Amino acid sequence: MEQKKDNTEEKILNAAREVFVHKGMDGARMQEIANEAGINKALLHYYFRSKEKLFDAIFSKVIEFAFPGFANIISEETDFVTRLGKFIDAYFEMLLTHPFLPGFIIKELNRDPSGLFKLIAKYGFNPDFVLKEIEQAMDRGEIKRMDPRHLVINVISMCVFPFAVRPILNYLIFKDDQMAMSAFLGERPEVIKKFVIDSVAIKQ
Amino acid sequence: MEQKKDNTEEKILNAAREVFVHKGMDGARMQEIANEAGINKALLHYYFRSKEKLFDAIFSKVIEFAFPGFANIISEETDFVTRLGKFIDAYFEMLLTHPFLPGFIIKELNRDPSGLFKLIAKYGFNPDFVLKEIEQAMDRGEIKRMDPRHLVINVISMCVFPFAVRPILNYLIFKDDQMAMSAFLGERPEVIKKFVIDSVAIKQ
DNA sequence: GTCTATATCATGATAGAC
DNA sequence: GTCTATCATGATATAGAC
Incomplete structure (x- = not known):
């Protein structure tokens, strides 16, 4: 279960980074992130309560990196x-x-x-x-x-x-x-x- | 009437430029452009059929300028x-x-x-x-x-x-x-x- | 040309079964 | 944890009166 969770969270983060970096906060769609991660929208909100929280998670990682x-x-x-x-x-x-x-x-x-x-x-x-x-x-x-x-x-x-x-x-x-x-x-x-x-x- | 039209169109273009330049196509809202121009949304669509057409008008002016x-x-x-x-x-x-x-x-x-x-x-x-x-x-x-x-x-x-x-x-x-x-x-x-x-x- | 009211649709978010 | 189904909202766009 732990394994499963980490794996899914990682898939979400990767998918979200991909979509957010290319489309930006305004242009990104939760549906597209879900598709990219191979899951559905509801699961996105289970891991990250809102689009904004998911974006913030990605943004801080990107800034930390850049x-x-x-x-x-x-x-x-x-x-x-x-x-x-x-x-x-x-x-x-x-x-x-x-x-x-x-x-x-x-x-x-x-x-x-x-x-x-x-x-x-x-x-x-x-x-x-x-x-x-x-x-x-x-x-x-x-x-x-x-x-x-x-x-x-x-x-x-x-x-x-x-x-x-x-x-x-x-x-x-x-x-x-x-x-x-x-x-x-x-x-x-x-x-x-x-x-x-x-x-x-x-x-x- | 001609006068009135030109005046309104100009107000729309100025408002749209202001909003689009600061928020971008994705972040801009037709309502905000209408407010900024002192008119209502319907009139925006009367002058420019869609948000995309309005954006294109602004974008080409900006590029021409820059x-x-x-x-x-x-x-x-x-x-x-x-x-x-x-x-x-x-x-x-x-x-x-x-x-x-x-x-x-x-x-x-x-x-x-x-x-x-x-x-x-x-x-x-x-x-x-x-x-x-x-x-x-x-x-x-x-x-x-x-x-x-x-x-x-x-x-x-x-x-x-x-x-x-x-x-x-x-x-x-x-x-x-x-x-x-x-x-x-x-x-x-x-x-x-x-x-x-x-x-x-x-x-x- | 300009307005109010409304249709239509897409999106973020939640409820609830499994 | 993960899914399907649904809600609630807000956005573009149109209809129709004036």
Whole structure:
């Protein structure tokens, strides 16, 4: 029974994640989640009392996954450029295996940001130490001086944005050639690293 | 009567744009649009036969507005860096006056991209000439050689992404200080220009 | 053109048998 | 725990009076 329950709950969570990530809270239907999980609607409400509770369960898992411990890379004891490169690589690995997360998070963020705020508060995530690390690298003369907030946002933007507008890129640039787009996205980590480093490097 | 009709249709379109942009197709309610326009639901259906038709009318106007003639800036007869700067300035002016468009477009793009594809086809928009212009600038030695597709996406990403994740920035970095965030976004055009130029400039 | 009233339908949620 | 059947609500859409 325990076994059965865990199994069903897992099936529901997987199905719900699939549907919610692609359709969003507003667009998702409990019927579709039930179908995807191979059960009926009533059982959904038995495990999770309401659509909102089910959504919250999924959303927190997704956020936990997408706002990850990459931050610890920033704290490593190497030069800043090395840490930046490792961060971009790690972030891209996540994005390439979960390309729909950016669109989903942006959608829900603009619908109702309160859920995300609660999670940020709960996990105590704070970007200040990242900004501190960047400033220290500037103090040490490893990179050019600039507002570290802009630097962080520039890097995250170049990593995440292409995934958020994937369908446009697919249509407008790659004419529905999935292989071409995958190859393009796969080479972006190196491109971004070079682009950023060329910009912030101290010229000799 | 003509006057009356135009006036009402305009009120509907304004109300619908407001509601659709903030809530999206799935989240918007015809009742809310009617309230916002100061009329009743039945009149909405008199002017636009269905919610979908009303949405399409709004969506095409928004796309027409957000995928604008900035492209002609790229064709001007000046050096590439100047044109790039003018493009970023023009694009940011649009974004600052319509900060919710990126979130809206990303949401609808991931819900159903077919509408956007039809519009792109209808207006015959094609990014190839932009890529050509960039390649010519590289041939002339104005900027470093790199894949022009990556360069375009880098620039657009850094411009648009912060608006798409506005609520996070607001909460995580600016602690709900709207003035601070506005000031930050206002200085981004210059920051991005410098960031890009420092990266692609030919070193002497 | 604009309104009130209503039809129609889809969806989230519950009741109750097994 | 899982199912079938059903409720209750809210949404789009239409009918028809003015």
